[in-house]
Amino acid sequence: MLCILDEKAVSESKTVMTQTVFPNDVNNNGTLYGGRLLDWIDTLGAIVAKRHSRSAVVTVSIDSLNFLAPTRQRDIVTLEAWVNYVGRTSMEIEVRVSSENPITAETAKNCRAFLTYVAMDEYGNPKEVPPLKLTSEEERIRFEMAKERRSERLRHRDLGAVEW
Ligand SMILES: CC(C)(COP(=O)(O)OP(=O)(O)OC[C@H]1O[C@@H](n2cnc3c(N)ncnc32)[C@H](O)[C@@H]1OP(=O)(O)O)[C@@H](O)C(=O)NCCC(=O)NCCS
Numbered sequence: 347m348l349c350i351l352d353e354k355a356v357s358e359s360k361t362v363m364t365q366t367v368f369p370n371d372v373n374n375n376g377t378l379y380g381g382r383l384l385d386w387i388d389t390l391g392a393i394v395a396k397r398h399s400r401s402a403v404v405t406v407s408i409d410s411l412n413f414l415a416p417t418r419q420r421d422i423v424t425l426e427a428w429v430n431y432v433g434r435t436s437m438e439i440e441v442r443v444s445s446e447n448p449i450t451a452e453t454a455k456n457c458r459a460f461l462t463y464v465a466m467d468e469y470g471n472p473k474e475v476p477p478l479k480l481t482s483e484e485e486r487i488r489f490e491m492a493k494e495r496r497s498e499r500l501r502h503r504d505l506g507a508v509e510w
Contacts, residue, residue, distance in 0.1 A: 353479035359397035360428040363390045367421045367445075378417035383443065384408075386425055387459050391439040394427045395463035398437055399475040403463040406436065407499055415454040421445040423456075431492030435472035436464050438492045460495060 365386060373379045388405055395403040417423055423445050431438040443457040467473040480486045 351474060351476040354398055354476040355479045355481055356428050356485055359394045361390060361394050361397065363425045365423045365425070367417055367419050367423060369419060372419050376419055378423070380413060383417070383457065384411065387441045387443065388461065390425050390427045391441055391461040392463060394429060394439045395437050395465070398429050398432070399465035399473070401465045401467070401473055403465050405461060406464050407462040407503070409460040409495065409499070411457060411459050413457055415456050417445045417456050420448060422448055429478060430460070430488045431496065432475050432478045433496065434474055436462055437475055438462050438496060440488070462499065
């Protein structure tokens, strides 16, 4: 069945999440536990993917994560996420994480992540998503870069399947 969906702009699903680092979020060094941050990243990424596709989604891939600077207890953590690229049923979401010391106002860039989600229909099959409406040069560059990452990801997936 041919189905033509209306384009959606990046701004329509862009989402910001703010968290505070509590004692139960830190590791033995007093810095934010990586698993907790990954949980927040994946939760936010899925919200953006759901808002773009207006359907259920599953995470199919998370690119390597680099923790660039530590986040400490009491810090305010801001996660910003948006769609970089959409294929037929998949979406690449970028998440950027920064932190702020609430007392000194000192800020840091902590982490950047790329996640891929697939929209699912009510039977659990991949479902077509709206094309992305690119409205700026920056969005066009992000789209092209994401397209290259996507090819690399699929190449790695196929290599992994052969080696396994
Ligand atoms: C997501 C899933 C349904 C895809 O199934 P599949 O048989 O690979 O389906 P398709 O080949 O039609 O691929 C669907 C889309 O995913 C993309 N995709 C599949 N594997 C991918 C990977 N490793 N990285 C990036 N994209 C991937 C495909 O390129 C395709 O995108 P497109 O439609 O935009 O071109 C299946 O892999 C799955 O259920 N995985 C488990 C998901 C899960 O449990 N996540 C954790 C909890 S949410």
